[in-house]
Amino acid sequence: MPRRHLRMTGAADCSLGAALRDLRTELDLPAAFPAEAMAEAEAAVRDPDLSAHEDATDLPFLTIDPPASTDLDQAMHLERRRDGRGYRVHYAIADVAAFVRPGGALDAEAHRRVTTLYFPDDRIPLHPTVLSEGAASLLPVEVRPAALWRIDLDSDGRATATDVRRALVRSRAKLDYAGVQRRIDARTAEEPLALLREIGRLREEQELARGGISLDVPEQEITGRDGSYGLAYRAPLPAEAWNAQISLLTGIAAAHLMAEAGTGILRTLPTAPDGAVARLRRSARALRVDWPHHVPYARVVRSLNPELPHHAAFLQECTTLLRGAGYTAFDHGDLPDPAVHAAVADLYTHCTAPLRRLVDRYASELCLAATAGKEPPEWVREALPALPKEMAEGTRRANTVERACVDLVEAALLEGRVGELFDAYVVDVGDRNPATGTVHLRDPAVVGRIEGGTAPLPLGERLRVRLTRAGPAARSVLFAPA
Template sequence: MPRRQIRVTGAAEAPLRAALGALRARLDVPGAFPAAVLAEAEAAAKAPRLPARDATDIPFFTVDPPGSTDLDQALHLAHRPDGGYRVHYAIADVAAFVTPGGALDAEAHRRVLTLYFPDARVPLHPPVLSEGAASLLPGRPVPALLWRIDLDAYGRRVATDVERALVRSRARLDYAEVQEQIDTGTAEEPVALLRDIGILRERLEAERGGISLNVPEQEITASDHDRTYTLEYRAPRPADGWNAQISLLTGMAAADLMTAAGTGILRTLPTAPSGAVARLRHSAKALGIDWPHHVSYAALIRALDPRDTRHAAFLQDCTTLLRGAGYTVFDGGKLPDPAVHAAVADAYTHCTAPLRRLVDRYAGELCLAAAAGREPPEWVRTALPALPDEMAAGTRRAGTVERECVDLVEAALLQDHVGEVFDAYVIDVHDRDPAIGTVHLEDPAVVARVEGGTHPLPLGERLRVRLTQADPGRAKALFAPA
């Protein structure tokens, strides 16, 4: 599911970048890889464990942000001769490079996730693997987990298989290229079918009550000469959502394989409490978003336009409903409760990003075993019980990084405007002290704390607020009623 994404560009020595560097040090973010890990990665890159099947004849392509080199997934889409569609989805085979119990494996368990900062990322695996030998970069054979998922004419899954295979991507595309090719009618069939299958899967998602949040990306641009910053949203394209549907499809197929086999690890999310949805209704009102009581949350989300700043802000706020997600291990055929992911509205697991997420390597092995009708490897069974706690700790760290980065970005944006008055909406009020709450500025699109007033804040209404502090790395943005 989506995270709030923020990028920073501009002056290399800008104050925001310095504050981000200090943040990494304060949070004890992993730094350089130990020498033993790098040596093991170098050796593995030269001599991976190769699969028996050669599937390099399938013309795969990848879809990722511009400049990406840690490519977890490649796909090929086609019509089936008897009707419907065939999805070939190749996932980087990290287990072909990582030896269980080795230095590389231990370091991955220490890091758990790739961490994303606005100006940099801290990878799960050494770049020689994550951006080199294990990445599905075009033009060379790479070991992969090859999924074959057959769909009927309505996009419903009718057959699933997964095996190890050698694959070769033919093209590295970004979302803008895919969108342009599809919009102009110049896309070859495997790319053009991304729209057709994506739309069918989105319809099925709506039917089952699932929700995909099209969360915009915020970009902060630093001026090279006057230490000022500008903020803008970059809305996701339809192609982003269609591509995400292929990943969701695979995650649901993987969950079904594991549940049928009786052993696995699921990504679960309980239904959001009614109070959380009620709070979002107040937020919608404050942002001028019409949400009739007869319209469900899922239906409202699908009607929003992430290019609209108010809608973009609301979509950012909606990510609060994803709190409580976790990983649940099951064995002996006894499924957890809940066994579904409330936002997906189905059983689901993470298995499509093993270069960036530890759990996906294990989910992939469990699916391979289930598809072949055999028991999972012992190294998988041994590690499985501890994985939920490991992933929870890594997710908490990633969440802290995200929150701290948001605070830094907003403080950087506003640091030269302390004392100025802004138009805002009150989108949340503290339960114990109604004079404390949260406001969303009309311009720029900042969400921040407001306090210091003597009267209860008017939830869902406009309020003039004065910026009282903003200093990246020292003081987050804070407002008071004007």
């Protein structure tokens, strides 16, 4: 069963917090930054390289992130084109290269860490927080260096022109998804923000037309409850999907810039094999999800309501078609095969989160060079061949952290309840042994393995299950048919 991102919203001081701290030690993850790297970061804060940045502080940018976020990679300003023929997207991406010297200690540490690691109660950052949550973060009011994208769209949301250059920007407001959704729904949002829904929906239609897929998979959220904690499911808001479409738009534009220039790094995903799609169709039938043979998979996904248990279970099953994503570098115009990201249904790259992901800094530099008609910096070209392997290792480590956190939270939550009965849905059944699989509890919001029975599990049906293993020492939960 694919895992979900976990967020802690009020339980950091309970026993779970201590268990999570122990987990960080056991996984042998990066700790404090080396002194030399910290010294470079602090020096860069005092004297960043702003020599190539034009002044774009007149644009009223805003950021949209979870309320507690301070590592703000992106800021946007949306407007209608003056010719009345579409829209203009201004998208500012934090310019990490203004602070990180190629070949220095800080750069070396970033290559060792590769990505920010998120725990429910904390994070292990890619860059020192003096940069990632300070001088390089697009915090409101502050003037910050950025790679400033300008993407023109026609009235149907198709990209017609792309430009990216270095600029100094200033965000006017730090907004959160819930607040944005309320203002848009109440029609109190001013046009730059109100256009997020208009442009987001047009981009969703473009995604559907090209056969792309965006999955609104519910999150598990750790919540405070009377001094203790619990788990609940949270369905993503439409504003989150619209915001994600702006990021996808930029990643697609960046990939095409690199492809035209002949040098770059793509995020790729092969097309799912026929057997995987056939298995998903069987899951759809078992979960009572209507999927007529003439209806494309992407359209079925868009019809689902993640707040319905059987739809949420099917969305989780859909993520099995997204396995196998990776990074592929190319040079001298030799595009990889496959070059397209199957879920995006287009060329695509990661470029919008350089504070949290190593590869994005390199993608920005490649796109800036391509737009200017120049060769990429030598330090970028030298690092390019090794980047896919580095990113694969960083992604593996991040997935290990995520799996371990979910297992620990669920096991800790159900400690002391071994032997109790729960109502659950069967959301996955083993191919080789249909008596084993995965169940999705309704309350608490736990997803766990089930085994020990002799009869095939009823995929998509409600099942009474007994908890047979739990607790921090076990680090995972296990169920059996009641």
